[in-house]
Amino acid sequence: MKPYIMEEHENGVLLFRINREDKRNAVNYEVMEGLEKALELALQEHIKVLAITGTGDKAFCSGGDLTAFHGLKTEEEALQMLQRMYKLLMKLNFLPIPTIAVLNGAAVGGGCELASACDYRIAAPHARAGFIQGTLAITTGWGGGTLISEKILPSAAMKMLMEASLFNADQLKELGFIDAIFDGSPLQGCQEFLRHALNIEANVLKAYKKILIQKWVHSGLEKRAEEEIRRCAVLWEDEAHHKQVEKFLKK
Secondary structure, eight states: OOSEEEEEEGGGEEEEEEOOGGGTTOBOHHHHHHHHHHHHHTTSTTOOEEEEEESSSSEEEOSBOHHHHTTOOSHHHHHHHHHHHHHHHHHHHTOSSOEEEEESSEEETHHHHHHHTSSEEEEOTTOEEEOGGGGGTOOOOSSHHHHHHHHSOHHHHHHHHHHOOOEEHHHHHHHTSOSEEOOSOHHHHHHHHTTTGGGSOHHHHHHHHHHHHHHHHHTTHHHHHHHHHHHHHHHHHSHHHHHHHHHHHTO
8 A cells, every 4th residue: 555645636736645544644764755756746837735634534644653763773873864854844844835734633743843844734623733752752853843933932832842742623723833623524624724825826825935935044944953853863862762762662
């Protein structure tokens, strides 16, 4: 079964779906390859919006697949993986069209980082989300800490990052992490939330997105995010992290 699905829908919506329901839609190297392809397809002139979601109703994305990445022990080994996903999230963040994360279920750890790279985030009523990396004795490692600090109030971002716990949909709305709670399928939720924007010419949407992109370029967002992942790589090598991962995998 392919670990991701890409679909083009009416009104210029490109939907990228992580298709690893049995793994709670965790990111592995194949999902990374699929996201790279989606980011390339999203540059076509007729695409107005890139939407990202997961298969099923339990998980949007549970972050990095620990069974795939547990073999990474040293700072250097971890940094190679972290940099690869960091570069993808930067491409997603700087994509010249609007992007939306549709939380069909839980967004955990790196799943929150993926959502943070999008311009909008909406969630199903039962969805929960949290940057739980701290419970594994590491920090955000794909640039998500820097990204979410740009997207919501700094105090709300610090609360989510430092508490390393899960928040329900109502709490996420209050924190500003999500923009709306939707009913129905992820596609329906996306199209309803963006129904007015999808009627606007693509070049107009791109012109407005450029305002955000210029802000992030001038503020040195990429450099700040790269420093973030380097700090994570240092923590990744620590024994404290490996012990927490072992404990998690034994659950």
